[in-house]
Amino acid sequence: AQKVTQAQTEISVVEKEDVTLDCVYETRDTTYYLFWYKQPPSGELVFLIRRNSFDEQNEISGRYSWNFQKSTSSFNFTITASQVVDSAVYFCALSELRYSSASKIIFGSGTRLSIRP
Template sequence: AQKVTQAQTEISVVEKEDVTLDCVYETRDTTYYLFWYKQPPSGELVFLIRRNSFDEQNEISGRYSWNFQKSTSSFNFTITASQVVDSAVYFCALSVPIYNQGGKLIFGQGTELSVKP
């Protein structure tokens, strides 16, 4: 069975601080995909990044960066110089292909990030 754990339920930081959101996953499959989604107070789910299990290269996109480590089954997300607009719930998710097709997303419990001015 697959599982995603986001141990941090809530994080509060002051604007311009760096913050890291932790994500640990479990799966016995060798091929899988990891994702981060952002859910702002308005409720929509916004795709941020996708990683496949064969690509452990870290990625940076502006103030966002992701650290994927298969050895610890972790896929952590760092926001540098946080801004008030970063306030949202962030979900880490895992997907395992079925019948050579993209599979369902298994979400973690989410981390609510509050960035105060």
């Protein structure tokens, strides 16, 4: 069975601090995708990144970076120099590729990130 665990329910940091959101996943598939989504107070989930199971290269996009480690089944997300606008709930998600196109996405329970001025 597939499962995504985000053990950190809530994190609060002061602006400009770095913060890492943890994500651990379980799957029996050898081919899968991992995602991070951001859900601001407005409610709409915003896609941040997709990573396939064959690509363990870390990725950096501005203040965001992602560390994918297949050996520990983790896909952690780091925000550098956090800003108040980063305050949101962040979801890690996993999708199987059984039918050559990602179909069902399994979401973690989310981490609520609060950035204090």
